[in-house]
Amino acid sequence: MKNxxxxxxxxxxxxxxxxxxxxxxxxTDSSEIGGLIPVAKAQGLEQELRQxxxxxxxxxxxxLELESRLKEIEEKNLSDDAxxxxxxxxxxxxxxxxxxxxxxxxGIIVTVDDPLPTEDNPGDGYSTIMLRYDLLLLLVNKLKEAxxxxxxxxxxxxxxxxxxxxxxxxVNINTVPTAPPYTIKAIGNSDTLSSTLSIxxxxxxxxxxxxxxxxEIVKQEEIEIPRYSGVIKFxxxxxINNTAEEE
Amino acid sequence: xxxxxxxxxxxxxxxxxxxxxxxxxxAKTSSGQRLYVSPKVLEDYRITIEGEKKDMENLxxxxxxxxxxxxxxxxxxxxxxxxxxxxxxxxxxxxxLYSFASGFVAxxxxxxxxxIDDGTRDLEYGEDPNDILVHDSDLLxxxxxxxxxxxxxxxxxxxxxxxxxxxxCSGYxxxxxxxxxxxxxxxxxxxxxxxxxxMLIGPGGYGNLLKDYxxxxxxxxxxxxxxxxxxxxxxxxxxSRVTADSAKxxxxx
Numbered sequence: 001m002k003n004x005x006x007x008x009x010x011x012x013x014x015x016x017x018x019x020x021x022x023x024x025x026x027x028t029d030s031s032e033i034g035g036l037i038p039v040a041k042a043q044g045l046e047q048e049l050r051q052x053x054x055x056x057x058x059x060x061x062x063x064l065e066l067e068s069r070l071k072e073i074e075e076k077n078l079s080d081d082a083x084x085x086x087x088x089x090x091x092x093x094x095x096x097x098x099x100x101x102x103x104x105x106x107g108i109i110v111t112v113d114d115p116l117p118t119e120d121n122p123g124d125g126y127s128t129i130m131l132r133y134d135l136l137l138l139l140v141n142k143l144k145e146a147x148x149x150x151x152x153x154x155x156x157x158x159x160x161x162x163x164x165x166x167x168x169x170x171v172n173i174n175t176v177p178t179a180p181p182y183t184i185k186a187i188g189n190s191d192t193l194s195s196t197l198s199i200x201x202x203x204x205x206x207x208x209x210x211x212x213x214x215x216e217i218v219k220q221e222e223i224e225i226p227r228y229s230g231v232i233k234f235x236x237x238x239x240i241n242n243t244a245e246e247e
Numbered sequence: 248x249x250x251x252x253x254x255x256x257x258x259x260x261x262x263x264x265x266x267x268x269x270x271x272x273x274a275k276t277s278s279g280q281r282l283y284v285s286p287k288v289l290e291d292y293r294i295t296i297e298g299e300k301k302d303m304e305n306l307x308x309x310x311x312x313x314x315x316x317x318x319x320x321x322x323x324x325x326x327x328x329x330x331x332x333x334x335x336x337x338x339x340x341x342x343x344l345y346s347f348a349s350g351f352v353a354x355x356x357x358x359x360x361x362x363i364d365d366g367t368r369d370l371e372y373g374e375d376p377n378d379i380l381v382h383d384s385d386l387l388x389x390x391x392x393x394x395x396x397x398x399x400x401x402x403x404x405x406x407x408x409x410x411x412x413x414x415x416c417s418g419y420x421x422x423x424x425x426x427x428x429x430x431x432x433x434x435x436x437x438x439x440x441x442x443x444x445x446m447l448i449g450p451g452g453y454g455n456l457l458k459d460y461x462x463x464x465x466x467x468x469x470x471x472x473x474x475x476x477x478x479x480x481x482x483x484x485x486x487s488r489v490t491a492d493s494a495k496x497x498x499x500x
Contacts, residue, residue: 070313
């Protein structure tokens with residue numbers, strides 16, 4: 001009987017050691033760079049991000065208010081002249097075309113996220129969509145082809161000089177670093193926009209099937225797209241004024 | 248007999264119990280989506296936060312500029328001066344800037360001229376002819392690289408690239424701003440010429456990749472490049488402006 005109890009104790013200890021080893025392996029092995037991190041840390045960052053976005057929203061509101069006050073002054077002092085009225089309307093069109101006003105309208109929201117790591121395909125710790133940022137470029141090109149009037153990616157308005165470029169580990173858009181998940185908003189005919197993307201063998205199917213990306217398209221009655229947040233300035237390009245000769 | 252079997256059975260029982268327990272425990276920890284996240288997720292958050300901070304800085308600059316202008320006007324108004332002249336000047340300066348930026352005015356300046364043409368080499372046995380042809384994605388990527396290197400104005404075969412310009416293959420031709428073009432493609436860009444050139448033909452540049460495939464790719468620095476204006480008028484059917492009031496109340500204006 002004494003012998004038997006010894007065996008039991010050894011069995012129990014062996015089971016525990018085995019268990020401990022297997023847990024250890026399973027937690028450190030599933031990711032290649034530096035193991036797993038408690039979710040609390042991610043939540044902390046998420047909190048920070050939310051706070052930053054709220055702050056940004058407040059600044060945007062302040063900007064819009066300042067702008068409307070400016071407009072008030074302009075209207076009060078320029079109202080009588082028809083020629084100036086026309087010029088003001090012109091300016092509005094030019095500013096909308098440049099992308100320096102916040103706009104809203106019907107359209108679609110596309111979200112693109114990296115594939116979830118699975119047992120068979122744990123990933124190499126790099127973001128698929130960031131390495132293949134050209135897919136974003138193609139997607140945006142397709143949206144333009146479908147007649148999108150305004151496009152933004154993660155809050156960055158796509159204007160005529162907007163780039164999507166891999167700089168180091170970041171994907172910069174308008175020189176602002178961005179990371180997945182990517183939210184692409186486009187104003188235009190939402191049916192045309194969404195069918196252009198989701199056509200068979202189209203860009204979304206390629207992204208899903210060939211790269212395993214998670215892509216979702218949502219049509220919406222009204223979406224808002226922010227203005228280009230940088231300053232428009234030209235150092236090299238100069239206008240050629242041929243209007244002076246015409247007039 | 249019965250007495251002898253009992254401890255053995257007990258051991259097996261305990262062993263099975265532990266085995267089951269360990270399986271449950273393992274399953275709980277390894278489906279760790281809820282308990283743990285990968286470092287990539289944290290890295291993504293960090294980049295996004297960095298980006299938002301930069302964006303906020305940009306916005307603050309805008310706010311400051313607008314505030315300064317507003318204060319200037321208010322100060323002038325207080326002195327009972329006529330500010331309509333000042334406003335008029337600003338209005339026309341803005342029109343000049345934004346009509347230029349949105350592509351309604353032709354531009355000139357220093358920059359680069361990029362020539363891309365289909366390759367002339369013979370195909371290797373069984374090789375796809377697409378390897379030596381220019382595609383819309385090649386043009387898109389080159390334009391993107393030029394923008395990343397600070398190009399201010401870009402044209403492809405004389406078509407001004409604006410924010411709504413799409414470039415798409417349609418058979419043997421490429422459609423740009425609803426006009427059809429075929430090879431060769433000449434991309435002109437105004438900006439810092441040497442920076443743009445080194446982006447394309449420097450180490451890892453996209454131009455080098457095309458050359459390796461056997462395509463014709465040439466970059467020339469130019470002192471004076473002319474880029475024509477966007478030929479059509481632009482009107483918007485779907486989008487309208489967001490104003491301070493509508494942003495606050497979320498109403499249609």
